[in-house]
Amino acid sequence: MKPIVVSVLFFLTVAMSAQAEDALSVTPEQTWDAVQEQGDHLLFIDVRDPVEIMFIGFTDAVDRNIPFQLVDRTRWNDEKGVFAMDINEDFVAQVDAALKEKGLTRDSLIITMCRSGSARGKPSADYLLERGFTNVKYIDNGFQGSTVKDGEKKGFRVQNGWQNSGLPWSTKANPEKIYRFPASGT
Numbered sequence: 730m731k732p733i734v735v736s737v738l739f740f741l742t743v744a745m746s747a748q749a750e751d752a753l754s755v756t757p758e759q760t761w762d763a764v765q766e767q768g769d770h771l772l773f774i775d776v777r778d779p780v781e782i783m784f785i786g787f788t789d790a791v792d793r794n795i796p797f798q799l800v801d802r803t804r805w806n807d808e809k810g811v812f813a814m815d816i817n818e819d820f821v822a823q824v825d826a827a828l829k830e831k832g833l834t835r836d837s838l839i840i841t842m843c844r845s846g847s848a849r850g851k852p853s854a855d856y857l858l859e860r861g862f863t864n865v866k867y868i869d870n871g872f873q874g875s876t877v878k879d880g881e882k883k884g885f886r887v888q889n890g891w892q893n894s895g896l897p898w899s900t901k902a903n904p905e906k907i908y909r910f911p912a913s914g915t
Contacts, residue, residue, distance in 0.1 A: 753851065753854050753855075753858075753865065753866050753867055754846075754851075754866065754867060754868075754869040755840060755866045755867070755868060755869065756868070756869060756894075757868055757870070757889075757890060757891040757894040757896055758894060758896070760773065760790075760840050760842070760866075760868055760891075761790060761894075761896050763838070763840070764790050767838075769831065770833070770837065770838065771833075771837060771838040771839065771840065772792050772793075772824070772827055772828055772831060772833060772837060772838070772839045772840070773790060773791045773792050773839075773840045773842070774791060774792060774793055774794070774795045774824065774827065774839065774840070774841055774842070775787070775788075775791045775793075775794045775795075775841075775842050775843075775872070776794075776795060776796055776797035776798075776841045776842065776843050776849050776850065776853045777794070777796060777842075777843050777844055777849065777872070778796050778798065778799055778800050778814070779794055779796065779902070779907050779908045779909075780800065781800075781844065782794060782902050782907065783902060785844065785872065785873055785892075786872065786873075786892060786898050786899060786900050787898060787899055787900075787901065787902040787903065787906075787907075788872070788891055788896065788897055788898040788899070789897065789899070789903050789906070790896070790897065791842065791906060792827060792831065792906070793827050793906050793908075794902070794906055794907045794908045795817070795820060795823045795824060795827060795908060796817050796820070796908050797816065797817060797820055797841070797843070797849045797852065797853035797856065798814040798815060798816055798817060798849055799814065799815060799817050800812045800813075800814055801813045801814065801815050816856075820853070820856070821856075821857070821860050824839065824857065824862070835861055835862045835863060836862075836863045836864060837864060838864045838865075838866065839854075839857060839862060839864065839865045839866070840865075840866045840867065840868065841853045841854050841857075841865070841866070841867045841868070842867065842868040842871055842872055842891065843867075843871045843872065844871045844872055844873045845870060845871045845873060845874070845875055845890070846867060846868055846869045846870045846871035846875075846890070847871075850867035850868055850869075850871050851867045853867065854866060854867040868890075868891065869889075870889040870890040871890050871891065872890055872891045872892055872898075873890050873891075873892050873893075874887065874888050874889040874890025874891075874892060874893045875888060875889055875890065
């Protein structure tokens with residue numbers, strides 16, 4: 730095979746692979762438009778731990794906060810300097826319940842959002858797809874966006890994401906939508 734043909738085939742393969750990966754990804758703006766145009770026909774969930782929402786912010790555009798992972802305050806990760814996080818054992822059941830409340834099914838569009846899109850947004854979408862949900866997307870760059878790599882704002886999340894896209898958000902969470910731990914003894 731001629732080198733030019735091999736190069737073209739390689740780039741097409743890479744592009745198709747990237748497209749397949751990006752097929753689950755939506756922008757904050759696309760999500761906002763979908764919520765405005767067809768909000769009754771989709772489920773938009775914030776998959777962050779509710780304590781994280783309390784300190785970072787919230788958008789009332791979500792239907793509900795259903796954490797994909799919950800912070801385990803009894804286990805510390807020395808390497809990362811953070812508490813460990815475990816998958817919420819009730820995540821799938823809670824998503825099913827939220828769908829049912831809206832009169833939706835596992836074939837309805839579900840959009841997940843975490844802080845940055847990569848640590849819980851995409852994994853939560855993959856997790857739901859692996860468990861029989863058929864139409865799941867996640868917000869690329871999540872609620873807070875990605876960190877700036879260079880310059881004066883290096884390390885800060887001041888680019889892209891819901892919070893930096895001019896979409897509605899607040900420092901206060903809607904108490905009707907925020908996740909609450911079940912009462913003890915139930």
